[in-house]
Amino acid sequence: METHEALISRRSIRRFLPTNVAKEKIEKILAGAAFAPSGHNIQPWHVYVVEGEKKEKITNTIIESIKSGEVKNFKQEFDYYPTEWFEPYISRRRAVGFELYKLLNISRDDYEARDKQMQENFYFFGAPVGMFVTMDRRLAEGTFIDLGMFIQSILVGARGEGLHTCGQVAFTRFHTLISRELNFHENEMLVCAVSIGYEDTSAPENQLRVDKLPFEKFTTFLK
Numbered sequence: 001m002e003t004h005e006a007l008i009s010r011r012s013i014r015r016f017l018p019t020n021v022a023k024e025k026i027e028k029i030l031a032g033a034a035f036a037p038s039g040h041n042i043q044p045w046h047v048y049v050v051e052g053e054k055k056e057k058i059t060n061t062i063i064e065s066i067k068s069g070e071v072k073n074f075k076q077e078f079d080y081y082p083t084e085w086f087e088p089y090i091s092r093r094r095a096v097g098f099e100l101y102k103l104l105n106i107s108r109d110d111y112e113a114r115d116k117q118m119q120e121n122f123y124f125f126g127a128p129v130g131m132f133v134t135m136d137r138r139l140a141e142g143t144f145i146d147l148g149m150f151i152q153s154i155l156v157g158a159r160g161e162g163l164h165t166c167g168q169v170a171f172t173r174f175h176t177l178i179s180r181e182l183n184f185h186e187n188e189m190l191v192c193a194v195s196i197g198y199e200d201t202s203a204p205e206n207q208l209r210v211d212k213l214p215f216e217k218f219t220t221f222l223k
């Protein structure tokens with residue numbers, strides 16, 4: 001696939017087919033992502049690829065913690081979002097939720113249905129493969145830049161293999177449970193998860209097309 005096509009065909013998929021993904025494809029995506037740049041080439045990432053029973057165990061552990069209320073004790077390790085939203089970001093953020101729930105026929109005040117849809121995150125939206133990307137928390141904030149580049153390489157690389165993805169920060173709230181399941185070392189911090197598989201093209205949630213700013217809106221050319 002041509003690079004531009006891979007870039008513009010990447011979008012977040014929230015319903016995957018149960019179709020198995022060949023291990024060679026996952027390996028090829030990771031082999032490509034290995035070339036992501038990082039400051040001083042420190043390559044500060046680690047990836048856990050989960051499938052089958054391990055993936056199911058993680059899902060069940062998270063869902064149980066939600067049902068039991070244990071989730072209330074879980075604290076995020078880092079802020080991905082601001083505590084107070086403001087424009088223009090708040091409108092962009094709302095637009096995604098609004099469109100997604102509209103496609104799923106979930107009304108704004110149907111908190112139960114919204115919650116259920118949110119929990120689909122923890123079922124990896126039906127994807128057969130999940131990834132957890134971690135870094136050493138002793139590194140500096142700048143390391144998040146490296147991780148972002150690495151993760152985007154996975155997302156775009158997946159397009160080259162005919163696969164789709166969804167980056168999922170939703171998992172990070174459950175880092176203590178995931179850390180236990182994956183045996184993180186003492187300083188390992190969960191940064192993001194990625195669901196990966198084949199798109200279910202019949203799913204309404206996958207009809208979501210978020211607005212993207214034309215580059216002229218975020219670029220200043222100077223001479």
Ligand SMILES: Cc1cc2nc3c(=O)[nH]c(=O)nc-3n(C[C@H](O)[C@H](O)[C@H](O)COP(=O)(O)O)c2cc1C
Nearest residue numbers: 010011012014096121166167168169170171192210
């Ligand atoms: C780091 C990161 C974390 C994300 N976490 C989630 C998540 O937990 N659940 C989810 O449904 N989407 C998640 N998304 C997807 C975003 O909502 C999505 O990228 C955004 O709406 C733009 O849509 P697009 O990916 O289709 O271009 C995440 C995206 C990124 C980059």
